[in-house]
Amino acid sequence: MNSLPDRLAQIVGPSNVIPTPEPASPYLNERRGLFHGRAAAVVRPGSTEEVAAVVRLARETGAPIVPQGGNTGLVGGGVPDEQGGAILLSLTRMNRIRAVDPEGNTLVLDAGATLAQARRAAEDVDRLFPLSLAPEETCTIGGNLASNAGGLAVLAYGSMRDFVLGLEVVLADGRIWNGLRTLRKDNTGYDLKHVFTGSEGTLGIITGAALKLFARPRAVATGLAGVATPETALALFRRARAEAGPMVTAAEIIPAFGMELAAMKLGRELPLPSAPAWYVLLEFSSVSPAALTDVMQRVLEDAIEEREASDFVVANSESSRKTLWAFREAMSDSQGLAGASIKHDVAVPVADVPAFIRQAHEAALACVPGCRPCPFGHLGDGNIHFNISQPEDMAPEAFIDRWEEMNAVVHGVVARFNGSIAAEHGVGRLKRDLLTSVKSEVELDLMRRLKSALDPEGLLNPGVILPPR
Amino acid sequence: MNSLPDRLAQIVGPSNVIPTPEPASPYLNERRGLFHGRAAAVVRPGSTEEVAAVVRLARETGAPIVPQGGNTGLVGGGVPDEQGGAILLSLTRMNRIRAVDPEGNTLVLDAGATLAQARRAAEDVDRLFPLSLAPEETCTIGGNLASNAGGLAVLAYGSMRDFVLGLEVVLADGRIWNGLRTLRKDNTGYDLKHVFTGSEGTLGIITGAALKLFARPRAVATGLAGVATPETALALFRRARAEAGPMVTAAEIIPAFGMELAAMKLGRELPLPSAPAWYVLLEFSSVSPAALTDVMQRVLEDAIEEREASDFVVANSESSRKTLWAFREAMSDSQGLAGASIKHDVAVPVADVPAFIRQAHEAALACVPGCRPCPFGHLGDGNIHFNISQPEDMAPEAFIDRWEEMNAVVHGVVARFNGSIAAEHGVGRLKRDLLTSVKSEVELDLMRRLKSALDPEGLLNPGVILPPR
Structure with missing residues (x-):
């Protein structure tokens, strides 16, 4: 043999x-x-x-x-x-763009194509593929689908799942399911594409996808405001939504600690003179030409009048726009400058974000006194990356030894708000065993039934998502 | 006993x-x-x-x-x-609104609550629940979920599936799955809510739902244009999209035959003097106060200049707006005025709508000479209700006897465009046996595996969706 x-x-x-x-x-x-x-x-x-x-x-x-x-x-x-x-x-060899249809607003491609390829294929026909993640040049559409990736544009456009019109999947028995439809509506039976999307390679291997495209924004405004507390950050977000509705395409919250690390990493000054405790990065966009910068200016001036914001800056050029985003995008990498960190990708209802941040902050400090929480992320959809840097005077290894304990503490606060301990990064191996504490027996049983139905021999990505019985 | x-x-x-x-x-x-x-x-x-x-x-x-x-x-x-x-x-006794959260834009309710109740609960807190169907005072949220209902607002907001944040489901073994989450992001395992949504009561009984709410539009413009062909209707839709982007919340196509029946039913004159062969009902809406009527006026004037439209009317009051919609909403009921009809709820890629209408029209006439096709519906999402009235000189029963033959003819044209024979009304008992001709063996097998996994004894709604082996 x-x-x-x-x-x-x-x-x-x-x-x-x-x-x-x-x-x-x-x-x-x-x-x-x-x-x-x-x-x-x-x-x-x-x-x-x-x-x-x-x-x-x-x-x-x-x-x-x-x-x-x-x-x-x-x-x-x-x-x-x-x-x-x-x-x-x-899947990385399978990286062809199979078809682009600007009339129907659809894109069909191999699962191994990168996110950047997909975005460029859309741009080439004057369309937008909205998923926006930092590793876009490397991450693949198949991985985005398997993990139901979120990212920076969820508020306006949704997660990866929301962009799927059809899939091509190799099943656990080696058969191929060709579900590559480009229809906007199809109710002919169970919706199999949603079964495979987000299943992290445990139910089938996604080899191709038909995705929705969107109109490209013709106007974008980006601004950064300083606020005193998560509560005022939420008030500012509500104000923006009331004024600009679905044109609010991003509302990211960043703590001063995170901005300071990012400034260090980027070699730049902090962008606001008042040195606020919290920052909110806002983006408005519109597919119609519109004076969005004026709208944003007005929203932020009103916020200052109502004492929601201390100061703000609105980008007046593409390069100043990129600079504002650079702070947000540096958030993950720059945290290494503060030593070891323990990270959490959690979500709570949007209205509960301030209370969650406050309670998780207190709980983390009670667990490891002197630790430095850096909660940042997607205020607009309730998904907070509750990352915690080590105390300044602690050995990195000693802090990392507290990983599971800290997880339990932070996830305990998430549970008070009926939240999610895996908002946009998936479960994988990392959070698999945690599912037993956050999922009901009924729900775990339903998940196991799906697994048995589609991969009865358990050959696909064993050890991922489903906790051992 | x-x-x-x-x-x-x-x-x-x-x-x-x-x-x-x-x-x-x-x-x-x-x-x-x-x-x-x-x-x-x-x-x-x-x-x-x-x-x-x-x-x-x-x-x-x-x-x-x-x-x-x-x-x-x-x-x-x-x-x-x-x-x-x-x-x-x-489920109709279970009709409580359980919770409304205007901050988080969520609505939790019993499955037996009507669609109208859901829409009113949203309006009461200045929000929109966008699903829009003619029988809203009678149809229930549970039925809307089970059938993944579509309707008049799919273009802008999506189908029922797109509004679901969480479900409560009674399983085939009598256990209760409480998946009533109101989170915007949650990747903790397989997405069970999408398994039950659209499964027409064959995998579980939905008893409660957590749904997304949206900002209420502050500005609405409604207009009706006369066009010569489905091709020009599509050109007009593209023009509207290019100018007004996601503010285009409806684009419905109606043939002259349908408008004439609706006018008879409503006891009104036809709304455009040129007596065009086709009509396009357009609606723009925006959550920001905006001069949308001006935008629509401009789009339609441009369309006339480019010879896409023959004439148009833009509603100048809420009552004229309702009148324009009344024609569209009368489309189903008024067809009875032309005798018996055979109906099809199909979808093709948006760009293929004109070719589909033309080919299906020819095929229907070849099948039953003298029959009167009345293809109308959702131009913007490719979902056409290809209804066919009997020939004037034929007995209604004789025409209805040709139901299956006509289905095969029309669905054959749908197949040329890789379309759907059950776009928004579901499969039920009516189209169950047709699935064997439009689904691959692999796909039917996957559907049967899901059924066996969740309802191994086959007690839930037997005979619906899944064709007998």
């Missing part, structure tokens, strides 16, 4: 089976170093049929399959475990 | 078990007379716990359960078959 890598090479060609552990290392390790996987083989199929053939071989040999896109995930959902028996299946 | 009705009375009280066949007749017959069902009992539980108890009793006795909302469905999905063994479970 040939070895598994040899048999895989017969399917995809020898150059598309990457030897393990080296040079396959970039496929096997999670980027932040939280997960180090091992695999029997790393394989890069070039077509849907090749993916199906790999799955059939895996089934025959009993090898689990871990599908992977750009390996930019934050919960370990795209790397294998340490047992070493899995086939890592990278 | 007590009889089934007696045992049901112990759960819901004797007054909430309606004797069959009379006075239960309104529950057992589909409103248009296409389906006449029989049942062992009609039961009206008053709480989620009572629904669960009924399901447990059904399971114990082996009686199938047919859940029903307002019984306004158009595909026979809410009435039992003629075997007479089923329990018809009406």
